[in-house]
Amino acid sequence: MAQFYRRYFANRNNDLKTSIQLLEPLVDQVAASGNVPQEKVLRKTLAEDYLAPATCQAAKAYQTLATRLHGHLSSDELDEMELPLKLLPSPRPIRP
Secondary structure, three states: OHHHHHHHHHHHOOOHHHHHHHHOOHHHHHHHHOOHHHHHHHHHHHHHHHHHHHHHHHHHHHHHHHHHOHHHOOHHHHHHHHHHHHHOOOOOOOOO
16 A cells, blocks of 8 residues: 555656556556555546646646737637636646
8 A cells, every 4th residue: 555655646746757657557456456446546647647748738838828929819819728728737847
């Protein structure tokens, strides 16, 4: 159990590469153990690790576009960006 949480906290500390390396080997082991609550946390954490770089880069790009070019964007362009800006997480630094 302690190993699981050490791996889980690598994700929470934004060390995505380490988190993925530590969590991937556990998926089959945890699934086979029948520990459904732990498997749910593991799979959700791993999915977030896979998704984070792309979503954070997209969020940063949209925020930069909205901030730097706000006066040059049409109302249609601003409307198109509204939903992604609301749905994407705030950009956070991604560790390589």
